[in-house]
């Protein structure tokens with residue numbers, strides 16, 4: 146037993162710290178990428194729902210954010226599968242899932258669900274920005290002109306009839322996109338919910354819990370990014386737009402909170418064999434994470450901030466940032482916390498994220514890649530904003546006032 | 560003919576009972592409805608394994624033999640089979656460990672590195688473990704590319720050339736029989752030494768055990784010792800509640816075994 150631990154030989158050993166009795170083969174095999182993957186798909190779903198609120202549900206006060214939310218959801222969607230590529234030990238075989246899909250497995254459908262959703266989002270982006278693309282294709286020269294010409298896909302018809310048709314199609318796409326977004330993310334919840342060996346995951350509520358947290362995180366990141374970008378550009382922000390988003394966020398926040406607590410209350414009440422170790426996780430080992438950061442800072446504080454009337458920009462911004470942070474913590478606690486209970490129910494594992502890329506494994510699952518994955522959606526948004534007028538569709542003060550009045554009229558009516 | 564509402568209801572009621580009750584009894588008398596819901600083992604002629612924990616001394620020969628036979632780097636802390644030690648103290652405390660999967664055997668009284676006196680121990684025993692080659696393997700169920708599969712003779716295998724390394728199967732095995740192979744980096748696990756058993760040999764661990772703890776053979780084969788034990792003795796399986804129908808059967812299992 147004097148032999149040194151050759152941790153580097155074993156996948157998972159460098160970031161797993163074992164305590165008490167864990168099976169000899171037991172390491173944290175699903176780590177930070179399995180945290181980021183549902184986090185990103187969740188943001189996609191939420192951002193898309195936000196853009197659809199204007200297109201489908203006629204929330205006119207959301208017009209200034211609807212294009213931005215749509216393009217942001219595309220940027221997030223492009224990045225969503227990349228954590229999985231970093232996670233696989235054989236990433237170059239990823240396409241095997243398409244060659245020999247094994248449909249009993251929840252992951253096998255990923256590419257199909259993903260591509261379906263991707264085509265809906267890309268098509269909607271195209272229809273929404275088509276008039277602009279055509280105009281640019283006619284005016285611009287050089288490489289940029291060529292780019293826009295390619296983007297038109299040869300369709301230069303911007304007659305009133307054509308535009309009306311575009312509008313109708315994008316409305317349909319936005320409507321179809323909502324169940325598709327729900328499917329994409331509910332499905333991610335199913336990937337976890339179907340793992341019967343992890344007590345914290347094995348609940349039919351999982352898809353709904355994931356879906357609700359997806360919606361709140363997507364809404365919140367759009368609110369925060371929108372306020373930040375507009376402030377940075379020194380552009381006028383219509384408070385009514387922000388408050389309307391905040392109101393939707395509050396609604397979903399309440400549902401998300403109820404679902405998550407229902408899950409825990411149910412586990413506590415039925416107190417199956419694993420409750421002993423699960424309660425140790427919730428109330429001791431992950432208590433700061435779950436009770437303070439995920440629920441306290443991530444849900445209750447923002448809920449209070451949003452429920453106090455007359456939320457201003459700063460309050461909305463802070464509440465939104467907290468919600469995004471809280472949802473990230475939720476993903477972390479579910480994925481890492483869930484696995485940190487040994488399957489023997491007699492021990493624990495701790496995750497120590499590799500900071501320095503001292504080996505290939507430490508790089509793949511380490512801090513640098515994590516930062517890259519979390520920053521990239523914003524970089525993509527920046528690039529898209531160079532090509533498409535993502536933030537140009539804003540309200541003037543007069544328009545804002547009109548919508549404010551319209552809303553207060555509607556509210557008085559109900 | 561006119562019918563009062565009351566008559567109509569009464570006749571209707573009788574007619575419904577008159578058809579449903581005999582039909583219902585037909586349902587009950589169907590042979591498959593009479594059959595038990597308890598399936599002690601697979602109906603197939605498939606491989607199965609018996610571990611007699613009462614004879615295990617924790618020498619770790621099997622673990623060593625497996626590592627060498629199946630080329631799992633010896634020093635790497637992953638193994639296709641391992642031996643667990645259970646120590647229950649007089650105080651009721653239970654200490655479980657399996658240092659290095661027991662590939663060096665248990666040589667001293669130090670569960671979890673704690674010095675435990677002989678007279679503190681109420682009971683203690685060893686439990687060898689390996690992949691249970693489940694009849695309904697949850698690892699196979701979740702593999703997105705079908706790289707892990709069950710053979711018709713009941714052995715669960717991994718195709719190293721096709722595995723993408725997602726780890727879903729590892730996560731979904733209730734027994735943690737799986738791991739990533741340190742050299743080829745794909746999911747790996749016990750194969751019942753498929754390369755040996757298809758040539759009429761025993762798995763390396765069965766061959767290596769000096770105390771006859773590990774037994775291997777075909778189910779539903781009247782000549783098989785394993786089948787005789789499973790059929791006639793009181794045996795148990797690990798974690799039946801997961802519904803995997805594991806096909807490694809244990810003699811002398813205790814409720815503290817995980």
Ligand code: SF4
Pocket residue numbers: 689690691692693696697698699715731732733734735736737748803
């Ligand atoms: S013990 Fe685990 S790895 Fe082996 S067949 Fe059963 S589920 Fe699969």
Ligand code: SF4
Pocket residue numbers: 701702703704705706707717721722723724725726727728729745746
């Ligand atoms: S790790 Fe390999 S064998 Fe296991 S589920 Fe993934 S692809 Fe299948």
